[in-house]
Amino acid sequence: MARQVPAGLSSDAEVRSLAASSLVKLFDSLYEGAVVIDQAGRITWINDKYKALIGWNGSEAIEGRLIEDVLPNSRLRHVVETGHADLLDVLTVGGRQMVVSRIPLHGEAGNVIGALGVILYDRLQALRPIVSKFQQMQTDLATVRKQLASGRQAKYRISQFVGASRLAAETKEQARRAAEREGAVLLLGETGTGKELLAHAIHAASRRAEGPLVSINAAAIPEALLEAELFGVEPGAYTGAGTKSRSGKFLLADGGTLFLDEVGDMPLALQPKLLRVLQEGEVEPVGGNQLRAVNVRVIAATSRDLKAMIEAGSFRADLYYRLNVLPIRLPPLRERSEDVSMLCETLLEQIAEQGGEASRTLAADGLARLAAYGWPGNVRELRNVLEQAVAQSDNRRLAGADFPMLPEVVEVIQRLVDAEPDTVNSGVRPLREAVAVAERAEILRALEATGWVKLHAARLLGISRAQLYEKLAILGIVSEEADT
Ligand SMILES: Nc1ncnc2c1ncn2[C@@H]1O[C@H](COP(=O)(O)OP(=O)(O)OP(=O)(O)O)[C@@H](O)[C@H]1O
Numbered sequence: 001m002a003r004q005v006p007a008g009l010s011s012d013a014e015v016r017s018l019a020a021s022s023l024v025k026l027f028d029s030l031y032e033g034a035v036v037i038d039q040a041g042r043i044t045w046i047n048d049k050y051k052a053l054i055g056w057n058g059s060e061a062i063e064g065r066l067i068e069d070v071l072p073n074s075r076l077r078h079v080v081e082t083g084h085a086d087l088l089d090v091l092t093v094g095g096r097q098m099v100v101s102r103i104p105l106h107g108e109a110g111n112v113i114g115a116l117g118v119i120l121y122d123r124l125q126a127l128r129p130i131v132s133k134f135q136q137m138q139t140d141l142a143t144v145r146k147q148l149a150s151g152r153q154a155k156y157r158i159s160q161f162v163g164a165s166r167l168a169a170e171t172k173e174q175a176r177r178a179a180e181r182e183g184a185v186l187l188l189g190e191t192g193t194g195k196e197l198l199a200h201a202i203h204a205a206s207r208r209a210e211g212p213l214v215s216i217n218a219a220a221i222p223e224a225l226l227e228a229e230l231f232g233v234e235p236g237a238y239t240g241a242g243t244k245s246r247s248g249k250f251l252l253a254d255g256g257t258l259f260l261d262e263v264g265d266m267p268l269a270l271q272p273k274l275l276r277v278l279q280e281g282e283v284e285p286v287g288g289n290q291l292r293a294v295n296v297r298v299i300a301a302t303s304r305d306l307k308a309m310i311e312a313g314s315f316r317a318d319l320y321y322r323l324n325v326l327p328i329r330l331p332p333l334r335e336r337s338e339d340v341s342m343l344c345e346t347l348l349e350q351i352a353e354q355g356g357e358a359s360r361t362l363a364a365d366g367l368a369r370l371a372a373y374g375w376p377g378n379v380r381e382l383r384n385v386l387e388q389a390v391a392q393s394d395n396r397r398l399a400g401a402d403f404p405m406l407p408e409v410v411e412v413i414q415r416l417v418d419a420e421p422d423t424v425n426s427g428v429r430p431l432r433e434a435v436a437v438a439e440r441a442e443i444l445r446a447l448e449a450t451g452w453v454k455l456h457a458a459r460l461l462g463i464s465r466a467q468l469y470e471k472l473a474i475l476g477i478v479s480e481e482a483d484t
């Protein structure tokens with residue numbers, strides 16, 4: 001069937017060209033401003049109203065300049081790059097909000113050769129209430145986003161893991177290496193050894209630091225809710241699930257890190273689903289049948305013996321191997337008692353800062369009492385003990401007597417000497433360990449006997465003062481006190 005061309009018009013091309021020139025005239029008269037850029041983002045045409053609006057004084061040519069040089073907020077280049085029109089948007093020009101439209105311009109071959117931007121501002125006064133509402137919502141959104149982001153940022157850096165002992169240095173080195181890699185991290189250690197601290201620090205040192213850090217504690221959430229918390233919920237998944245979908249922690253952590261604390265408490269029934277996310281990188285919300293791809297790195301932590309749990313059938317071996325890609329063991333404080341002094345210094349500073357008073361220090365016998373103790377609650381317990389001592393004592397230098405909650409050094413010595421050797425090994429303990437225990441006990445006994453005058457203690461022990469200092473450092477009974 002022949003095309004119907006209205007009278008006076010001869011061809012398709014003519015129709016199009018006439019339509020185009022009419023539209024340009026229309027834009028010129030109808031809108032507050034109109035601008036055209038080419039493929040390279042250079043202004044090829046701009047009307048006088050637009051020039052007036054941006055205060056262009058006319059002395060220099062505006063054509064040929066990059067659009068961003070003239071309008072820093074412009075999104076016209078984006079339209080050229082994507083080929084997608086923005087039919088309604090708000091652009092800020094010189095502090096004024098304008099309603100704008102952006103349309104890609106196509107060449108003969110259908111390729112994008114430029115873009116047209118028009119300002120609809122003055123003709124559409126009626127939009128003002130909508131624009132101001134939009135602005136308010138943008139401001140609110142920015143505030144909420146900021147709040148959310150600050151809750152999803154790392155609170156610690158690797159440098160904040162205090163300790164110079166060999167074990168602490170090794171732990172920090174492992175954390176640095178884990179930060180450079182992408183596999184799952186498994187933090188293993190007793191309560192209070194710094195697992196949470198290290199999880200934050202690894203995220204902060206990793207390529208994902210700009211992404212979110214989301215935490216979830218498997219032991220703190222009732223089993224019935226844990227699945228929804230982790231994987232999210234689709235509308236109407238269960239009675240009371242509501243009509244909106246809710247993102248799970250995995251989705252919230254997309255592009256970042258999920259800290260899965262107390263992973264040993266993960267219910268057996270949920271473990272296969274967790275394994276699937278780790279293997280496939282896909283989550284399946286509760287009540288949904290669609291999988292969603294996520295890009296999340298998992299850092300898991302536990303104080304439980306996962307291997308024993310596998311034996312007992314309460315933890316899946318396949319999940320364990322998936323989590324155990326980069327295992328890091330956090331040493332208990334009693335294995336690195338030479339760090340007690342340094343830790344006390346940092347913790348006492350933190351405590352002083354909180355209380356708004358000058359930092360306390362430790363006297364030699366105070367430090368000895370702390371270093372001799374076994375610290376089942378590790379750094380957390382050390383912090384609590386220091387807090388109590390600061391609250392209960394007025395001494396600027398905390399002495400042994402300021403720690404009545406801890407066993408006396410002599411009691412510790414007795415315990416060390418009496419310690420039941422490892423019965424598994426038929427009463428025999430490694431010679432090195434036995435010697436270290438005896439040495440430590442003897443040194444502490446000498447110090448007690450001489451009132452902590454190290455010169456006298458060294459003489460009693462038949463070693464030089466320098467040798468005594470060396471041993472004190474190794475045994476963790478160091479002090480910053482002047483030579484006594
Ligand atoms: N090496 C360290 N240097 C400085 N502070 C530390 C260190 N290790 C732990 N802490 C502090 O001790 C407290 C307990 O640490 P954290 O919460 O990381 O331990 P955790 O291993 O997660 O314990 P739990 O298993 O009980 O959850 C925190 O206040 C933390 O800042």
Ligand SMILES: [Mg+2]
Nearest residue numbers: 195196261301
């Ligand atoms: Mg913890």
